[in-house]
Amino acid sequence: MASLELIASTNCFGGQQQRYQHHSEVLNCDMKLSVFVPPQVQLSHRLPVLFWLSGLTCNDENFITKAGAQRVAAELGMILVAPDTSPRGDEVADDEGYDLGKGAGFYVNATQAPWDSHYKMYDYIVEELPALIRDTFHCKAKFSIAGHSMGGHGALVIGLSNVQQYMSVSAFAPIVNPMACDWGKKALTAYLGEDKTSWQQYDACHLLQQQGQFLQVPMLIDQGLADDFLDSQKLTRPFEQIAKQINYPAEINYHSGYDHSYYFIASFIENHLRFHYRHLMSQ
Template sequence: MSEALELVSATKSFGGWLKRYRHQSRTLGCEMIFAIYLPPQAQDGTVPLLWWLSGLTCTDENFMQKAGAHRVAAELGMAIVCPDTSPRGTELPGEDESYDFGSGAGFYINATREPWSRHYHMYDYVTRELPELVQANFPLNGQESISGHSMGGHGAFICALKNPGRYASVSAFAPIANPVNCPWGEKAFSGYLGEDRDQWKNWDTVELIRAHGFDQGLLVDQGDADNFLKDGQLRPEALEEACAAAGVQLTLRLQPGYDHSYFFIATFIEDHLRYHARHLGV
């Protein structure tokens, strides 16, 4: 284990281990915590990895505690890594003033606007620094898939779209599919990137598909009782249109009665884990 990693906690779960680690991030310029679930198979050899990117206000803990993923991950022999959702404790002005910007709301992009550009490079963190760190320190076989929820669904999609072929599969729960055209995205992108909306398109799932297509399929579950769906924050209809026009295979399942909560995620997480396992060859 690298001296750069400090173990915060370790809890046995379904024969494997949920561990939380603290490290100093060179990319973000602050201390960060991430969580990793190592299935029992990791005690005897290397295993594939699922990245989970969480949504607004979340930390590394929400998915690991609420999603009910450990049982199936243990059966499948799949590790799961959950990063935090933003830099923490950077003392930037306004960092903690709202739930949808700043702390807990990094949007998995690289900020270019001051003062956020000093720390808010979550895209580089989750696609470069943290993968290098976990690959060097844990028994992983180099095979990766990626998934996430809401802001994290947006993050999972842009990571996959901007790195074709890197991830064996990609899925999302209620993703913010078209942030350049929703209130959450407009607030975050103007704050982190400035007012040039053409630059925003580089961080938008719908716009990336329109511009470049995608050779892999996308799996999305969306609850039809989701208040953020009704408020126009998620825009799955724009994702459907973009995928149809670009010939991208999209499986969009509208789940009746489900909202935006972790009860929704816990209900369907097994489907997603088994979907990724098939693509990872386990």
């Protein structure tokens, strides 16, 4: 497995905002990712790590430049890892639409041509990238995971499917039921084919219903009520309905006047970081 190569670093709140590149064997292409390393990295104890998954059209830099998360992460001594949202490169398949192809990997393992040659974002996030982070940084054994929109979908699905690996899960305005919304149906059809039974493993509502009362992973979701996609893409609410049906204690908050943008994320990211820190430090 290739190691991470540092390509940029700048001081930030006593720590360093860094950018790395590496060759991904899983994605069969070169990838970049952003990592905030807090000042406590100089100490001997293992640091908590939060993975952040971004949404449609984003790359690894949107979160680190817009969310304003570094100040609190520096205070807490938390490493923030922000991977890209899809494989990249001239040889990687793409689509004219913003909601498929590059910038829209949907955190699934594609099985259909031409996508199956590179689009294995689920395995990249769950297996390859965590191994690279553990090899590079002195960190705790288990991580937490969070994301926005398509990345919120990824965080929920990955967290629900890998409860032994993640201490907590959170999301902003997540796509919770991709089997039933336009964004999800387009992506899942292209990446996985017409057989909808293969879609279920990437649908947070289905996974929550399946796991029921045995699920114990702590979860936090924030949703803006002025979000243009709240109803059209069925964000958050279908997941909340199932959580109530099975008495799963997810913390779900709605905020009047907030939209789908990074202004919304920046307004509440501190709550998410402190939420994850509490659970990461309990291991």
